Amino acid sequence: MFGELQEKLDGFFSKIKSRGKLTEDDVRAALREVRRILLEADVNFRVARSFLNRVEERAVGREVTKSVTPGQQVIKILHDELVGLLGGSFRPLKRSKQTPTVLMMVGLQGSGKTTTGGKLGRYLAKRGMRPMLAACDLQRPAAVDQLERVGEQADLPVFAVRGGEPVMVAEQAAEHARAHGYDTLIVDTAGRLHIDEPLMEELNRIRERIRPAEILFVADSMTGQDAVNSAQAFTERLGISGVVLTKLDGDARGGAALSVREVSGVPIRFAGVGEKLDEFEEFHPGRMADRILGMGDVVSFVEKAQEAVDAGDALKLAKKLKEQQFDLEDFLAQLHQLKKMGPLEGLMKMIPGANKAMQGMEIQEDELKRTEAIILSMTPEERRKPNIIRGSRRKRIAAGSGTRVQDVNRLLNQYQQMKKMMKQMGGRKMKGMPGGMPKGMPFPPS
C-alpha cells in the first residue's frame, strides 16, 4: 500500500534529516519536492496545492524555528496534516432506528461495488449482524448472477428480481428484509458515470424510497486526477456518507484517497485489499499516513507477528539464543513462522525503513523454499550439530534437496554468521525481533 509514495518520501526525508536548521527557503524547496511526489501519486493538482499550503503555513515560522530538530518537525507536520486530510480515527457505520439499516453501494463502473458489497456483508455477519444483499444492478449483463455467487461464497442471502426495475427491487428488498428479520440490507447498484443524469436521478429515487443509513462511494485506488470530479458529483448529486477504497493490494500510490477525502468531506471507511471476500479492512488514516511517510505500519506488523508466534515457543527460542544453542532446527522453525505470517513482500512493507533497504533487492520466496529443502535434507543430528557437515555430507544434502553444493555452503556460512551475531547481541537488551520474540523480551546481561 502506498509503496512508491513511501519510497520517494524516504529519499526526501533523508535529505532533510541530514541538514541542520531549516530556513524558510528549505521548507519551500522541500515542499516543492513533496508536491511532485504527491502529483506522481495521483493526488489531484488542486488538492495537493491546498495541502502543501497548509503544511507550509505551519512549517515556516514558530514551530520550525523553535524546534531542536527542524527536519523531524517538518515530518511531523506533514504527517499530522496527512492524518487530518485522511480524516481522524475510524468511525463505525451508522445504524438506523427502524430495521433494516440500509447501506447503499454506489460508484463508477468497475470500481468493485459488487465484490465490496459481499465483503461488507461478511464483515458485518462476523460481527453478529444479519445482513442481506439486494441486487439492484440491473444494467450490466449477469450482474445479478455475480451478486448471487458472491452471496453464496459469503454465505449471505441475496434478494433479486430478474427483469425488475431498480427502485422497485430496492423497495421490495427492504420489505423482504424487514419481514424476514434481516437487520442490514446492502444494496448493490449499477456502476455509472457521474455525468449520466438519468442514472444519477435513479440513484436519488432509490435513496428517497429506502432511506439508507449510509451511502458508500466505492472508489478504485488507481484512479487518477478525475477522482475529484466523480467524488464531487456523487457528493453533490446524491450525498455520500463514506468511501470504500478498493484494489489497495496493487502498487497504486493511491493519491486518489486524499483527493476523494478532501473533495467529498466524508471519511474513508474501509479498504479492499485482495480478491478474497475476507480481504477487507477498516481504514485507519493514522496507519496509512505512517506508511506514506515511511514510518512503516508497525502496529499491523506487530499484530501479524503476534498471531503467528506462539508465546511458549518464543520463550524457548529466547533461552536458546541466550545460551547460544541456536541450531538449524530452530532456524527451520523460524522459517515456518515467517511463512505463517504471509507473503514476505507484504510483510517487508510494514517494517520501517525496510522498503528502502530492500530496494533493488527482490525478496525471493524461492530462496526460502530452497533453504527449507536443504535443511529438510539433513539428518536430525546434522541439524543439531551443523559442524559435522563436511564434504561428502554436503554433496548428499545438495543432491537430496535438488540444490548445488554452493547453496549448501552458503546456508552453512549464513548460519555461522548468525551465530556470531547472536553471541555479540547476547549481552544487550533486544527489542522485538521479526518472526521471533514478542516485543520487549528481556535479555539479562550475561
Place this chain on the structure above:
Amino acid sequence: MTMNLFRKLRHGLAKTRDSVVGSIREAVGSGRLDDAVIEELEEILITADLGVDTSLALCERIRARASREALAGDDVLRALREELSALIETPATENASPPADPERVEGPYVTFVIGVNGTGKTTSIGKLAYRYAQAGHNTLIIAADTFRSAAVEQVAIWAQRADVDIVRGATGADPASVVYDGLRAALARGSERVLVDTAGRLHTKTNLMAELEKIDRVAKKVIADAPHEVLLMLDGTTGQNGLSQARRFSESIGVSALMVTKLDGTAKGGVLVPIRRELGIPVRWIGVGEAIDDLVPFEPALVVDAVFGDDETLRLRESIAEE
C-alpha cells in the same frame, strides 16, 4: 474512417474537449506566453493525467518554441496539438509486441484481452466481437475468466448480442485448459477471429501473472504463433498507475496495444501519453460509451484533434471524413 465514427468519437470526447480546450483558451487568452501561462498549461496537462514528467517535457517544448516564434492565443493550442501528436506518434519500441498482420495469418487470428480488475475487458470483448461479426468474420469468444463470479455468464450475454460463438469454461476451471479447448474448437470450426476473455488481475500479483503466462504457453501448443495480438485494457480514469500496469503486463506476455475504456466521462485518459512515450505501446481502440458499437479505432491525429482541435479544423476533418 467513416463520418459516423468521427462523430461518435467527437461526441464521446466532448467532455474532454470542452474542458481541455476551454481551459487552455482561458489560460492563454490573447496575451503572450509567459511563465504564468506555462504554469497554467502544466496544471492542465497534469490534471489530464499526463503525469509530471511528460507534462513538464511538453511545456518545455512549448516554451522553446515560444522563444523562436511568437506564440499567442490559438497558436499555443496549435503548437500543443503538434507536440502532443509528435509524442503519441513516436514509433513503437521493443516494449510493444506488434500484432501479426491478419492477412498473413492462416487459420484463426487469436486476440488475448488482458488487464487489471474492473477495466472493462468483458464489455469490450462484446464490442469487438460485434465489430468482427459485422465485418463478416466468423468469430469465436473463449470465456476464460473462470475466476470472477458470473463473468462467463456476462460474456455469454455479449456473445448472444453480437451473434457470435462462445466456448465457456466452468467457474473455477483452469483458464489455460479452457483456452486449450477453445482454440481446438476454433480450429475445428474454422473460426477466423478468436477473442480470449481473461480474468482481471493486478499486475503485482506474481501468481496471477504466472497463470497468464501459462495460458500463453498452452495457447502456443495449439496454435504455434498465438496469440497474434494482446490487447491490454486500460481504464480511462486510471492515473499514473497505468504506466506500472503497462510495464508489468508487457514484461509478462507482451502487449501489442492498449484499449482505453470509459473515455465518455470527464476523465482524460492522459496516462496513455506517458505509456506511449516511455514504453512505446500504442493505443488501438477506445471505448466511448456503453452501447455495443461504442468502440472506435484509435487514430492519434484524430483524437488529438477531437481533444484540442479548434472548430475549424474539426469541421474540415469531418467533411474529409464524409467524402
